[in-house]
Amino acid sequence: MPAEAKVSAKVNKPAKVEARAAAPASPPLTERQEARRRRILHASAQLASRGGFDAVQMREVAESSQVALGTLYRYFPSKIHLLVATMQDQLEHMHGTLRKKPPQGETAAERVAETLMRAFRALQREPHLADAMVRALTFADRSVSPEVDQVSRQTTAIILDAMGQENPTPEQLSAVRVIEHTWHSALITWLSGRASIAQVKIDIETVCRLIDLTAP
Amino acid sequence: MPAEAKVSAKVNKPAKVEARAAAPASPPLTERQEARRRRILHASAQLASRGGFDAVQMREVAESSQVALGTLYRYFPSKIHLLVATMQDQLEHMHGTLRKKPPQGETAAERVAETLMRAFRALQREPHLADAMVRALTFADRSVSPEVDQVSRQTTAIILDAMGQENPTPEQLSAVRVIEHTWHSALITWLSGRASIAQVKIDIETVCRLIDLTAP
DNA sequence: CGCTAATCTAGAACAAGTTTCAGACTTGAT
DNA sequence: ATCAAGTCTGAAACTTGTTCTAGATTAGCG
Structure with a gap:
């Protein structure tokens, strides 16, 4: 049914008010999803290595990791x-x-x-x-x-x-x-x-x- | 010369890049300034007592303490x-x-x-x-x-x-x-x-x- | 009192985090 | 191959911290 099945309990819209289980068994990620996640984390670390907290700007992370802003927020809700x-x-x-x-x-x-x-x-x-x-x-x-x-x-x-x-x-x-x-x-x-x-x-x-x- | 003389070394424009002395002797505050400062701190504590960090919104603090937003930032640069x-x-x-x-x-x-x-x-x-x-x-x-x-x-x-x-x-x-x-x-x-x-x-x-x- | 420099106000403008939405794209199942 | 459901994209909108500006006010001095 789904495509690129639900990224994981963790990687999912609920941004703030949610209350989900920790991460007992993270629903499997597609290869492309795994790759996206990796790109995002890499971009995050890279930007952080430059200017620290302030330099990690969500728009920039999204651009650097070749992912739409909305997608970035789906993977990491904040x-x-x-x-x-x-x-x-x-x-x-x-x-x-x-x-x-x-x-x-x-x-x-x-x-x-x-x-x-x-x-x-x-x-x-x-x-x-x-x-x-x-x-x-x-x-x-x-x-x-x-x-x-x-x-x-x-x-x-x-x-x-x-x-x-x-x-x-x-x-x-x-x-x-x-x-x-x-x-x-x-x-x-x-x-x-x-x-x-x-x-x-x-x-x-x-x-x-x-x-x-x-x-x- | 000035009016409501320079609020203090502390309470003054320099918002971020400044490097002033700690607060050895805070230049005296006018009564009205002292009152403003007090009102601001009171509003801050009050708002914080409600919703915590997020509930302390600068515009609200300014309004609650009957002070313009710019003034709030003059007293507390962030x-x-x-x-x-x-x-x-x-x-x-x-x-x-x-x-x-x-x-x-x-x-x-x-x-x-x-x-x-x-x-x-x-x-x-x-x-x-x-x-x-x-x-x-x-x-x-x-x-x-x-x-x-x-x-x-x-x-x-x-x-x-x-x-x-x-x-x-x-x-x-x-x-x-x-x-x-x-x-x-x-x-x-x-x-x-x-x-x-x-x-x-x-x-x-x-x-x-x-x-x-x-x-x- | 009248002046002058500094302060205060109101409000617009800007920046970055977050949300939203319509439409294009993928995936797994039939 | 086709379809339904879920994902991703691009772009705009919204929120809240912060900055800026022009004009009204205030404090202290001569």
Whole structure:
């Protein structure tokens, strides 16, 4: 019946007031649709790498990715959704990269700090892209919760990986959540020029001490 | 020479690219100007208390406060500036209120957690207002750094007050910074419905343990 | 008081995110 | 090959933040 069947639960008109399931099993995308989605995300990242959040203009993204504006909005119901999806995309890369060279530290705290600093260095190479993604993430409202949650889970996974913990205790999970909070907020202060790179490093190292506090 | 003399270093055209001093000594405001500023902030808080960030529309703020749109922009060069100023305003109240009943906890960590939870409860009474202020705070870019920094200093002061520390060590200041990070980020996750009130409480209590770690 | 510079007002104009719509195009099923 | 249903396109419209302008007002000074 349909053609280029319903793009997915995620990729569908409902822009704001919707309340759909997270993304348990994303209805399959046509090849051309997958390609479109990829082009869009690529254009988004590219524009973001230039001027950051403001430079990602929906009309430009649409043009760059050779897609009509309406289509762009069908795939990503708002600029925030688009940027959060871009972040998901980048995070996957990052996780893959990090996996390859596990951190060397003796203690879990050291390894987590080392991993986060590695990620931070990667972000420093594309500060504008980082700006766009992080601003979108923290500005996101309820309508983007599922996607933001996914980013959060991915981040948690990275941290747990670094800890080398298979079965973290609830206490450790709390510590990880606090580390994530610190990570996001520290990034923001750095991006808005209110904290130096050194400062971010200190904050990360400081919060990572919580791990020793909950694990020994 | 002038009339309603230059409103202040802060309240003046330069909207974005400016780089003026923080607010060492704000050139005095006329009574009528002070009144206008107050009306604006009041309207802002009122609108925010209704629908949150989105409900604070510059045209409405202008109308509610009986001021021309251009004037509103002269006082607050952007919606973000306005909301951050609103937050400064609210924070002052809060600090005053908190001062009156110092926290009871035995340890510094307990007192800080208690204070933050008290603040959190206050925010829960006006969740929309909280939404508007916190979103503005984390979305603010470099052009708002001085104002955001001011908010940060105020928050730091509240926390140090609760700790009862006159001369905090650098380590303790790091811990306080991390606590602030956690505070902001936890608020965001709560506001966007991704964390429960209980969860925020746990996160706050968890991060406050850092104080014991740096002070004993 | 009368002047002058700065401020305030009303309203138009502009920019970018979002929505809408008619028509062309695809897809999968018959 | 044909058809129905769902997609994509192009373009216009709408919303809200921000800027601009011409003229009315106001404050402080001589």
